[in-house]
Amino acid sequence: MFLTKLTQSSYFRFASAIAAVFLVAYFGASAVAFHAINQNLKTRVVQVAQLASATYEDQYQVGGLGELISTINSDIKTKHADDVVVWLGKADGSFLAGQQLKDPLFLRSGDYPGDVLADNIDDRFHVEVREFDHLRLVTGNSYEESNDIRDVVTSAYAGATIVAFALACLAIFTLARQGQLRIDRIRSVLKRVALGQLDKRIEISQTHDDLNILAVEINSALSQLQTTVDEIKQVSVNIAHDLRTPLNRLSLHVDRLKQLESQYPDLEQALRQINADIHLMASIFDAVLRIAQIEAGTLRANFKPVDVLELTTSLCDTFAPVAEEAEQLIEFQSGCHEPALMPGDKALLTQMFANLIENAIRHAGRGAVIKVQMTLERDKIVVCIADNGPGIPVEEKDNVLQRFYRLDKSRNSEGTGLGLAIVKAIVDLHRAELILEDNQPGLRVCVKLPGDTGHSR
Amino acid sequence: MKILLVEDDKLTREYLASGLRGLGHTCDAAKDGLEGLSLAMRDIYDAIILDRMLPGMEGLAVLKALRANSVSTPVLLLTAIGGVDDRVEGLEAGADDYLVKPFAFSELSARLSAILRRQSKPREQTRLAVGDLEIDLVRRVVTRAGQKLDLLQKEYALLEYFVRSEGRVLSKNMLLEQVWDFHFDPKTSVVETHISRLRAKVDKPFATPLIHTIKNVGYCLRVSD
Numbered sequence: 001m002f003l004t005k006l007t008q009s010s011y012f013r014f015a016s017a018i019a020a021v022f023l024v025a026y027f028g029a030s031a032v033a034f035h036a037i038n039q040n041l042k043t044r045v046v047q048v049a050q051l052a053s054a055t056y057e058d059q060y061q062v063g064g065l066g067e068l069i070s071t072i073n074s075d076i077k078t079k080h081a082d083d084v085v086v087w088l089g090k091a092d093g094s095f096l097a098g099q100q101l102k103d104p105l106f107l108r109s110g111d112y113p114g115d116v117l118a119d120n121i122d123d124r125f126h127v128e129v130r131e132f133d134h135l136r137l138v139t140g141n142s143y144e145e146s147n148d149i150r151d152v153v154t155s156a157y158a159g160a161t162i163v164a165f166a167l168a169c170l171a172i173f174t175l176a177r178q179g180q181l182r183i184d185r186i187r188s189v190l191k192r193v194a195l196g197q198l199d200k201r202i203e204i205s206q207t208h209d210d211l212n213i214l215a216v217e218i219n220s221a222l223s224q225l226q227t228t229v230d231e232i233k234q235v236s237v238n239i240a241h242d243l244r245t246p247l248n249r250l251s252l253h254v255d256r257l258k259q260l261e262s263q264y265p266d267l268e269q270a271l272r273q274i275n276a277d278i279h280l281m282a283s284i285f286d287a288v289l290r291i292a293q294i295e296a297g298t299l300r301a302n303f304k305p306v307d308v309l310e311l312t313t314s315l316c317d318t319f320a321p322v323a324e325e326a327e328q329l330i331e332f333q334s335g336c337h338e339p340a341l342m343p344g345d346k347a348l349l350t351q352m353f354a355n356l357i358e359n360a361i362r363h364a365g366r367g368a369v370i371k372v373q374m375t376l377e378r379d380k381i382v383v384c385i386a387d388n389g390p391g392i393p394v395e396e397k398d399n400v401l402q403r404f405y406r407l408d409k410s411r412n413s414e415g416t417g418l419g420l421a422i423v424k425a426i427v428d429l430h431r432a433e434l435i436l437e438d439n440q441p442g443l444r445v446c447v448k449l450p451g452d453t454g455h456s457r
Numbered sequence: 458m459k460i461l462l463v464e465d466d467k468l469t470r471e472y473l474a475s476g477l478r479g480l481g482h483t484c485d486a487a488k489d490g491l492e493g494l495s496l497a498m499r500d501i502y503d504a505i506i507l508d509r510m511l512p513g514m515e516g517l518a519v520l521k522a523l524r525a526n527s528v529s530t531p532v533l534l535l536t537a538i539g540g541v542d543d544r545v546e547g548l549e550a551g552a553d554d555y556l557v558k559p560f561a562f563s564e565l566s567a568r569l570s571a572i573l574r575r576q577s578k579p580r581e582q583t584r585l586a587v588g589d590l591e592i593d594l595v596r597r598v599v600t601r602a603g604q605k606l607d608l609l610q611k612e613y614a615l616l617e618y619f620v621r622s623e624g625r626v627l628s629k630n631m632l633l634e635q636v637w638d639f640h641f642d643p644k645t646s647v648v649e650t651h652i653s654r655l656r657a658k659v660d661k662p663f664a665t666p667l668i669h670t671i672k673n674v675g676y677c678l679r680v681s682d
Binding site for chain 2: 241244255256258275293299317321346362
């Protein structure tokens with residue numbers, strides 16, 4: 001989980017790319033250095049062998065054969081056979097001084113494995129062969145010492161490589177984590193804002209880098225957004241106040257006139273009509289205001305776990321007698337017997353389901369059967385309200401969700417024409433899905449609600 | 458009872474004040490938030506009717522200031538904003554009830570008497586009784602004249618609210634809010650249907666009715682006189 005998140009991070013990718021380039025360069029440079037060291041060590045062994053050979057010849061030229069033989073014999077006593085080989089003989093191969101070699105006449109200047117020279121030698125040697133005055137001088141120098149040096153260099157290099165590699169990994173993780181943490185902080189703030197907490201801001205750190213500049217700009221955009229939302233809210237509050245005050249006066253006047261009802265028999269009917277109109281105006285106004293408020297999305301900040309099973313059961317209990325009065329039947333079916341929790345606003349969800357059930361009761365006609373079904377689909381809670389009434393013509397399906405739209409073109413039917421528009425707004429607020437289907441016959445309205453994602457459980 | 462009315466609209470203020478006096482209350486009226494707050498701080502009122510949108514100092518700010526100074530007088534908030542979160546905001550600030558404009562005076566007086574009584578009635582009872590009607594709150598069993606009544610869940614909730622508010626007029630909106638938790642106008646006759654079902658069980662088999670319809674206002678449960 002953490003690893004997938006880390007590898008998706010652009011910081012991690014950037015750091016990895018740099019580290020990869022660094023490692024390639026490191027290995028390339030090391031290979032060159034290693035080759036140079038190797039060459040150098042080899043040259044030194046050859047030079048030592050050549051020097052020994054030349055020194056012995058000089059000795060012969062100055063002191064003669066006797067002195068050369070005694071020098072060689074004393075030299076091989078002090079030096080180890082694994083490091084140095086000296087053989088002096090006549091041109092025909094007869095031995096004069098030094099160590100016994102297997103086949104001294106076969107040897108030429110160059111590199112040989114130790115066992116070609118003699119049985120008890122195993123290292124690789126560089127051999128120099130020199131002939132003068134019918135004499136044959138073979139000197140050899142072992143690569144052992146240079147091999148030892150190379151081994152030390154190699155292991156030191158390997159150690160350094162491991163340390164460098166570990167440091168590179170550490171740098172990748174630290175860089176990626178730090179960058180990721182800052183991006184995560186920005187993301188969590190934006191998520192909260194999307195959930196309606198418009199006052200959340202990104203913490204600004206002291207470092208002046210691009211991420212910080214981005215954070216500052218996001219913050220200023222958020223402030224702008226909050227101001228706009230607040231202004232809209234204030235304006236609607238003002239409008240509400242200015243419009244409702246006269247409406248309220250009107251309502252109170254009607255109240256007062258009601259006391260005169262007994263003296264003027266015609267008054268009752270007129271006052272009832274006025275009251276109904278005041279009520280309708282207020283409820284249209286309420287609905288418009290409420291839709292605006294719901295659409296602002298700020299209500300998400302107050303979401304709490306709501307049990308959809310309990311809610312729908314309770315609403316069916318409430319509307320069953322109402323349906324019975326219209327000779328209808330409400331059947332409730334549930335696919336689960338445990339609380340079906342979702343984050344939401346209980347009052348609004350109640351209004352949404354009540355509205356859908358009431359629509360079915362009002363439009364399905366006498367004798368209709370209204371089925372309320374709750375099922376769980378993976379992480380979704382699906383509630384369907386289906387009736388076997390006249391339904392909605394296919395071409396009207398999208399229209400009925402519009403504000404002030406009514407199937408009855410004369411607009412004489414009761415209601416504000418905002419019922420389904422409020423339902424749609426509540427559905428959107430909860431990031432749910434509203435589906436209107438043909439129930440053949442009748443209308444089937446399904447709401448697909450996002451279930452509890454687990455964090456409030 | 459002594460009522461404080463804080464309302465900026467002159468006509469509404471005068472009408473409400475005269476209506477309250479008509480009900481037998483004494484009534485002081487304030488026309489803005491600051492005046493309202495200074496009167497309310499004297500803590501001599503039985504209830505405060507407070508408009509939410511006031512010049513000088515907002516209704517909610519007045520309410521919060523009162524509660525912060527531990528003035529616990531019951532407050533009925535009047536508002537032009539009927540949104541769900543506005544209602545919650547009002548109740549959280551310490552209001553006892555919430556009434557959205559436009560309202561009928563009868564609705565106001567029903568809610569006012571509800572918050573006036575709420576204070577005195579303890580809630581930790583196990584048994585409620587009105588006349589020969591009894592509710593066992595623990596076993597959720599209702600009897601009338603010794604006869605057990607078979608009530609559905611919503612009918613029981615409705616009756617319990619009626620019995621707890623014995624003798625008080627309950628408006629349709631109050632019933633919707635308290636029993637069904639509906640904060641919107643249903644388009645079907647939810648209240649009427651449930652009341653008629655309840656009556657069929659509680660009143661019809663017996664000689665005297667307990668649930669009375671109060672014209673233009675709502676319903677009331679009382680032992681008839």
